[in-house]
Amino acid sequence: MQKSEGSGGTQLKNRARGDYDQRTSSSTQIKHGNTVQRNKSSLSTSSPESARKLHPRPSDKLNPKTINPFGEQSRAPSAFAAIYSKGGIPCRLVHGSVKHRLQWECPPESLSFDPLLITLAEGLRETKHPYTFVSKEGFRELLLVRGASEKAVPLLPRLIPVLKAALVHSDDEVFERGLNALVQLSVVVGPSLNDHLKHLLTSGSLSIIKSKIPTYCSICC
Numbered sequence: 001m002q003k004s005e006g007s008g009g010t011q012l013k014n015r016a017r018g019d020y021d022q023r024t025s026s027s028t029q030i031k032h033g034n035t036v037q038r039n040k041s042s043l044s045t046s047s048p049e050s051a052r053k054l055h056p057r058p059s060d061k062l063n064p065k066t067i068n069p070f071g072e073q074s075r076a077p078s079a080f081a082a083i084y085s086k087g088g089i090p091c092r093l094v095h096g097s098v099k100h101r102l103q104w105e106c107p108p109e110s111l112s113f114d115p116l117l118i119t120l121a122e123g124l125r126e127t128k129h130p131y132t133f134v135s136k137e138g139f140r141e142l143l144l145v146r147g148a149s150e151k152a153v154p155l156l157p158r159l160i161p162v163l164k165a166a167l168v169h170s171d172d173e174v175f176e177r178g179l180n181a182l183v184q185l186s187v188v189v190g191p192s193l194n195d196h197l198k199h200l201l202t203s204g205s206l207s208i209i210k211s212k213i214p215t216y217c218s219i220c221c
Contacts, residue, residue, distance in 0.1 A: 080123035081131055089119065091138055093130040100130075102137050109145035117142055117155055121162040124177045125169055136177050143188045152185065153192045159185065160196045167200075 076082075083089060090105040120142065123135025143152065152159075163185070166178025182200075186193050 078126065078131075080119065080126055080135065081128075083119060084123075084131060084134060089116070089134060089138065091134065093134055100133055100137075102134065102141060104141075108142055109147065111142070113142065113148075113151035113155060117152060118158055118162060121159055121166075121181060124163075124166045124181055125174050127171055127174065132173070132177070136180070139181050140184055143184050148188050149190070149192075153189050156189065156192065156196050160200050164200050 077085065090111060091102045092105075094101050094103045117139065120135050120139040123131055124139065126132050126135055142148065163178055163182050166174055166181070169175055169178065
């Protein structure tokens with residue numbers, strides 16, 4: 001009887017020890033799995049690529065690869081900017097310590113006004129440097145050459161709509177450049193401009209012009 005009870009007690013102890021070992025083994029496996037998972041996560045987040053995504057460096061903005069190809073930086077340039085970048089405007093901006101100037105590839109008086117003068121007039125609507133200066137100064141200098149009147153008068157039907165677009169522009173600086181160009185053109189072509197004023201100074205455009213610079217517009221008109 002004592003042997004039976006002793007044998008039964010031993011079996012119970014062995015069974016309890018087995019259950020404990022099984023639970024310990026399962027717990028160890030679970031802990032090991034969690035550790036491996038954490039290690040994988042830490043490796044993925046500690047890689048250079050992930051680190052750059054989480055904490056981008058200031059220099060990344062200068063890397064063309066990081067620039068959104070559909071962002072504002074990749075928009076197609078304006079017609080004037082495209083022509084200028086391809087060498088279609090025979091002059092270049094020269095930066096000076098005091099003021100800028102244009103350097104012409106050939107004497108301006110030897111150039112044809114068609115379509116150069118119209119292209120420069122279209123550039124008056126630009127809002128970025130150097131296009132703003134090149135278009136404004138190029139238009140002015142081209143009208144100063146000998147024989148400018150004879151070259152400019154035939155182009156008036158095509159010049160007037162372009163200048164009108166600058167005069168009704170929402171940007172005040174664009175408007176001022178357009179107005180100055182109109183004054184310069186009127187000095188060169190004289191009464192030949194009169195027949196085109198009705199297309200330029202319509203009721204809508206005239207009200208916009210007067211609202212911007214009333215005193216200057218009164219003098220110009």
